[in-house]
Amino acid sequence: MLRQFFSRAPELKSPREIALMREAGKLVARALGMARQMCKPGVKSIEIDRVVEDLYRTHGATPLFKGYGNPKVPFPASTCISFNEQVVHGIPGTRVIRDGDLVKLDTACKLNGWCADSAITVMVGDVRPEWRRLVKVGEEVLEIARIELGRCKWWSEAAERMQRHVEKAGFRMVEQYVGHGIGRVMHENPQVPNFVNDSVRKANFRLEEGLTLAVEPMVNMGRAETDTLRDHWTVVTRDGLPSVHVEHTFALTGGKVVVVTEPEPSEGPEAVPVQVSSLQPQAAAE
Numbered sequence: 001m002l003r004q005f006f007s008r009a010p011e012l013k014s015p016r017e018i019a020l021m022r023e024a025g026k027l028v029a030r031a032l033g034m035a036r037q038m039c040k041p042g043v044k045s046i047e048i049d050r051v052v053e054d055l056y057r058t059h060g061a062t063p064l065f066k067g068y069g070n071p072k073v074p075f076p077a078s079t080c081i082s083f084n085e086q087v088v089h090g091i092p093g094t095r096v097i098r099d100g101d102l103v104k105l106d107t108a109c110k111l112n113g114w115c116a117d118s119a120i121t122v123m124v125g126d127v128r129p130e131w132r133r134l135v136k137v138g139e140e141v142l143e144i145a146r147i148e149l150g151r152c153k154w155w156s157e158a159a160e161r162m163q164r165h166v167e168k169a170g171f172r173m174v175e176q177y178v179g180h181g182i183g184r185v186m187h188e189n190p191q192v193p194n195f196v197n198d199s200v201r202k203a204n205f206r207l208e209e210g211l212t213l214a215v216e217p218m219v220n221m222g223r224a225e226t227d228t229l230r231d232h233w234t235v236v237t238r239d240g241l242p243s244v245h246v247e248h249t250f251a252l253t254g255g256k257v258v259v260v261t262e263p264e265p266s267e268g269p270e271a272v273p274v275q276v277s278s279l280q281p282q283a284a285a286e
Ligand code: MG
Pocket: 106, 107, 108, 117, 118, 119, 216, 247
């Protein structure tokens, strides 16, 4: 969501409400799992969007991005699919995925009245090492957010650690777009910036039981500035260098941080069949 700071109290959720959000979160995680599998050279981004939308419809969920925004140019799809230097809000279409691409997949749905929002960055095939490092740092930043949500008193403390990690790696955090509270609607108070400055400190909020946040760092390899393309949606880095976007919906409940959009645990050994060859004794070390 576009940055615009104001301080209004977040709406806190009950454990029952968070459990309902978790059901939406599982479906979003499943959609992203299917989308990740489809990120292969030769696949068009619109084909991925169709699979995600079908999954939501099959489960009676509403895709939250479709029709979102300015009524004159609403977002036309259920998934934002952004390539390489595209930061966020890419529109699925006829663009074909190629070996070496970074594909950012972002999607949200509402199920039984409750929302969840998540994004992943997929590395397709042979991605150059510096781009891989960018993805790794982006994923580490989201993990830092998860850990700090459980340890800090104020959001600004977590945001400061996220920003520091990015800058230590030589990359830059995007400041024009931020995360958000989430619940019955996709974008609730508060705004959740991934960095700190004076206005962020003024709009700071306490990390308390019942808080539900979509945290979504965008990490640029080069400069932090972004531009929006003439399609009114696609956000790109101004310097053309690649960007990474990852997002989870988190909830503070029962004294813990719950990852609302975490995939369901796999269903035991049947889900991952053991290959006979891997059971053969290993050769002795030389
Ligand atoms: Mg999102």
